[in-house]
Amino acid sequence: MQRPSLIAVIIGLIPFLGMCFTVPWWDRVSPMIFGLPFNLFWLMLWIVLSSVCMALAHRVEQSRRKKGPTTP
Amino acid sequence: MTPAVVAMSIIFVIVLAGTLIGLRAGKGREMNLEEWSIAGRSFGLLFMWLLMAGEIYTTFAFLGASGWAYSRGGPALYIMAYITLGYVVSFYILPYIWELGQRHGLQTQSDFFERRYGSRFLPLLVSLVGVLFVIPYLQIQLTGLGIIVQVASFDQIPRTVSMLIAVCVVAMFVYFGGMRSVAWVSVLKDLLMIVAALSIGIFVPWHYFGGVSPMFHALAAAHPTHLVMPGATKTMGHGWFISTVVLSACGFYMWPHTFGAAFTARNGDILRRNAIVTPLYTLSLVFILITGFAAVLIVPGLPNGDMSLLVLARKTFPAWFLGVIGGAGALTAMVPAAIILLTASTLFAKNVFRPVFAAQMSEDSVARLAKVMVLVLALTSFWLALHSSTTLVALLLLGYAGVTQFFPGVVLGLFWGRVTSAGVIAGLLVGLALASFLMFSHRDPFFGLNAGFVALVLNFVVTIGVSFSTRPQVNPLPLPAEERP
Numbered sequence: 001m002q003r004p005s006l007i008a009v010i011i012g013l014i015p016f017l018g019m020c021f022t023v024p025w026w027d028r029v030s031p032m033i034f035g036l037p038f039n040l041f042w043l044m045l046w047i048v049l050s051s052v053c054m055a056l057a058h059r060v061e062q063s064r065r066k067k068g069p070t071t072p
Numbered sequence: 073m074t075p076a077v078v079a080m081s082i083i084f085v086i087v088l089a090g091t092l093i094g095l096r097a098g099k100g101r102e103m104n105l106e107e108w109s110i111a112g113r114s115f116g117l118l119f120m121w122l123l124m125a126g127e128i129y130t131t132f133a134f135l136g137a138s139g140w141a142y143s144r145g146g147p148a149l150y151i152m153a154y155i156t157l158g159y160v161v162s163f164y165i166l167p168y169i170w171e172l173g174q175r176h177g178l179q180t181q182s183d184f185f186e187r188r189y190g191s192r193f194l195p196l197l198v199s200l201v202g203v204l205f206v207i208p209y210l211q212i213q214l215t216g217l218g219i220i221v222q223v224a225s226f227d228q229i230p231r232t233v234s235m236l237i238a239v240c241v242v243a244m245f246v247y248f249g250g251m252r253s254v255a256w257v258s259v260l261k262d263l264l265m266i267v268a269a270l271s272i273g274i275f276v277p278w279h280y281f282g283g284v285s286p287m288f289h290a291l292a293a294a295h296p297t298h299l300v301m302p303g304a305t306k307t308m309g310h311g312w313f314i315s316t317v318v319l320s321a322c323g324f325y326m327w328p329h330t331f332g333a334a335f336t337a338r339n340g341d342i343l344r345r346n347a348i349v350t351p352l353y354t355l356s357l358v359f360i361l362i363t364g365f366a367a368v369l370i371v372p373g374l375p376n377g378d379m380s381l382l383v384l385a386r387k388t389f390p391a392w393f394l395g396v397i398g399g400a401g402a403l404t405a406m407v408p409a410a411i412i413l414l415t416a417s418t419l420f421a422k423n424v425f426r427p428v429f430a431a432q433m434s435e436d437s438v439a440r441l442a443k444v445m446v447l448v449l450a451l452t453s454f455w456l457a458l459h460s461s462t463t464l465v466a467l468l469l470l471g472y473a474g475v476t477q478f479f480p481g482v483v484l485g486l487f488w489g490r491v492t493s494a495g496v497i498a499g500l501l502v503g504l505a506l507a508s509f510l511m512f513s514h515r516d517p518f519f520g521l522n523a524g525f526v527a528l529v530l531n532f533v534v535t536i537g538v539s540f541s542t543r544p545q546v547n548p549l550p551l552p553a554e555e556r557p
Contacts, residue, residue, distance in 0.1 A: 003487055003551055004164050015160050019153040020317045023310045027146065029292050029299050035285025037292070037299045040358065043152045047354050050156050054163055054348040061344070 005064055008057040015050035019043060075391035076226040082395025083224055083402055090260050090403050091245055094253035119255050120337050120346050124330075128155060129265060129353070130209075130408040131216025134401050135378045136464030137357055141364025143377030143463070145295070145303025147313065148361060154317045156351045158324025163347035166325060167340035168486050172549050174340075180415070181331040181478070182423040188485045188549050189493035192427065197497065198478060199423040201504065202328035203416045203449075205474035208467040209327070210416075210453040213409035214238055215464060216378070217402060218457065223382040224398040235457055238405070243450040246410045246417075247443055254410050261407050264400035266356055272381065272397065273359025276366050276388055287366055294369060307517045315517075315525035316469070322528065323476030329415035331482075378464050417445035473511060473524025477503035480528075480535045486551070491535065494542045499535030503527045 004012075026042040033041040133151070140148035169184065178184050181202060186195035214235050221234030245253070274284075281287040292299060302308040325331055337343050360381070367380040371387060374380055385397050421442040426433045433441075460467075480499050484491040510516050510523035518526050 003168075009164065012160050012164060015157060016318075016321075019157060020314055020321075023301075023313050027300050027310065027313075029288075029296075032285065032288060035283060035288060037288055039146070039149060039300065040361070043149060044355060044358060047152065047156050047351050050160055051348055051351045054160065054344075054351070057163060058344050058348060 002065075005060060008060045011053050011057040011060065014053050015046060018046040018049060075394075076224070076228050078391040079224040079395040079398060080221075080229075082392055083220070083398045086264065086396070086399025087241065087402050087406070090257045090406065091241065093260060094245060094257040095248060097253045097256035120342050121349060124333060124346060124350060129262070129404060131213050131401065131405040132464050132468050133357060134265065134360065134404050135216050135219060135381055136212070136468065138360050138364030138367070138381035139376075139378035139463060140465050141361045142367045142374070142380040144305050144308065145298035146301040147303050147305060147308035148364065149301075150313055150316050150320070152354055152357055152361070154320035154324070155354050155357070157317060157321035159347045159351045161321050162325050163344055165483065165486065166334040166343040168551060169331070169334045170337050170340045170343055171551070173335045176549060179332070179335060180419050180423055181328045182419060184485070185481060186423070188547070189496060190545070190548060191493040191497070194493055194497055195423055196427065197500065199419045201474060201477075203420050203424070205471045206328060206412050206416050207449070207453050207456065208471045210409055210412050210449065211457045211460070212464050212467050213405040214453055214457040217405045219379055220382060220398045220401045220405070223379060223386055224394055232458060235454060239450045239454045242406050242409045242413065243446055245406065246413045246446050254407060254414070257403065257407055261400070261403035264396065265404055268397045268400040269356050269359040272385055273362045276363055276384060279388060280366065280370055284362060287369070291365055291369055298368065299365070307520065309520060311520035312517050312522060315522040319476050319522050319525040319528055320472050322479045323472045326475045326478045326482065327471075328419050329411050332415045376463075413446050413449055416449055417442045420445045469522075469524070470511060473507040473522075473527065474504065476524055476528055477507065477531050480532050484535060489547045489550070490539055490544060492539045492542045492545050495535045495537070495539030498538040499531040502534045503531030506530055
């Protein structure tokens with residue numbers, strides 16, 4: 001298994017932006033969505049999006065392994 | 073029958089059922105060290121998921137998360153963020169650790185440090201620090217079990233007695249079972265935990281407020297600042313959130329037992345797919361946080377926030393269902409406690425005792441010594457649990473501040489050929505010293521940042537700085553891409 005590609009690493013940074021570094025912008029109660037405070041809703045949304053990001057990164061790594069150079 | 077008897081009997085039946093399932097799973101297999109500690113590297117996606125969920129969703133998630141939502145408010149949200157991001161980090165690390173483990177026969181975290189850095193001192197240091205810092209984690213589980221029995225028995229059974237019983241059950245279970253047993257019990261545990269989380273998280277707001285939305289509106293009206301950071305605290309603002317989430321996400325797989333779980337996989341891709349699927353399981357935590365928030369309005373003024381979920385359940389549900397919730401809680405304490413005991417005792421026997429005292433020891437004697445260590449570690453954490461009064465989350469943060477100091481050594485060891493053993497040792501010692509100093513002198517948070525995070529940054533700086541100023545070393549464990557000319 002080769003080291004992770006740059007694209008895969010960048011995809012991995014997206015959830016960090018969404019759930020962690022941007023906290024001052026989404027840490028608020030209103031507007032409440034589905035009856036949940038906005039910050040709680042935002043984190044739930046990003047749990048799902050993180051899973052999507054990981055699936056994407058997996059795709060990237062998978063296709064690279066197929067056509068990438070094979071080790072002797 | 074009194075409610076206490078009903079609830080306790082049901083907890084007893086659930087724990088017994090869990091134990092029997094576990095012990096059956098291990099039957100008929102030859103118990104050598106590799107089978108006992110890493111299930112013979114045989115786990116596929118389903119078992120891997122069970123094992124990892126078993127390790128992560130501990131009493132901490134059950135009682136600690138609701139406890140913090142109750143007593144701290146907004147800062148408790150860090151738990152949802154760090155667990156999810158911990159899986160993201162795992163995607164880029166675990167498959168490589170697995171690959172090296174497979175090629176070079178690694179079984180523990182300190183095997184990795186030993187083979188990668190070719191130092192004798194470093195793996196010893198890593199093992200000792202690892203064993204030391206899982207003790208608070210073990211203590212979390214025992215304290216949690218104590219709380220469960222105390223609340224479910226309507227305060228008739230004292231916490232000390234219930235913790236002692238818990239220690240004995242867990243130790244027996246590990247002694248006779250091994251890692252495969254643990255993964256099997258996780259099936260029952262996760263099922264019950266989801267039932268418990270959903271039923272409390274949905275029924276409680278509906279029963280008392282008519283729904284989740286009215287509950288949050290009432291809470292926001294009564295305590296306008298409780299739901300955002302820093303909540304009921306003065307120091308846990310956004311800087312604390314970011315630094316704690318980064319620290320904990322990096323440290324997620326640095327525990328000896330979570331790191332070791334990577335070796336149980338059948339192949340590296342399983343670990344990647346695990347990182348896709350498992351974050352979704354974090355959604356179940358939402359219901360537990362909701363319970364903690366609801367408890368602020370329904371059962372205010374509890375002396376210990378960690379009791380809030382169970383006290384609320386006791387107030388709301390009939391005794392038999394309190395028993396089901398308590399049983400789920402008991403298994404969420406036992407399964408991780410068993411995994412931690414198993415890993416820490418293997419680590420001590422194989423990577424501390426053997427190299428220092430008896431280099432000629434056979435694998436079988438190591439396995440026997442490891443089983444003795446199970447009892448020693450169980451009793452140590454029991455003793456500590458009796459004599460400490462911090463919250464479950466505080467214990468976890470202490471452990472994270474310690475084990476995350478391994479992160480630079482692992483990541484740079486995997487991906488940076490220039491890192492040297494002197495650099496890693498220096499960084500690790502500086503990081504541990506700073507983290508312990510800040511935490512034990514009550515300087516955490518340090519200028520609004522998590523003390524463990526501050527130590528981690530300095531650790532990285534020192535590791536890289538010292539590596540550049542020492543002679544380059546050959547990397548004995550290169551990744552395939554680097555083998556090509």
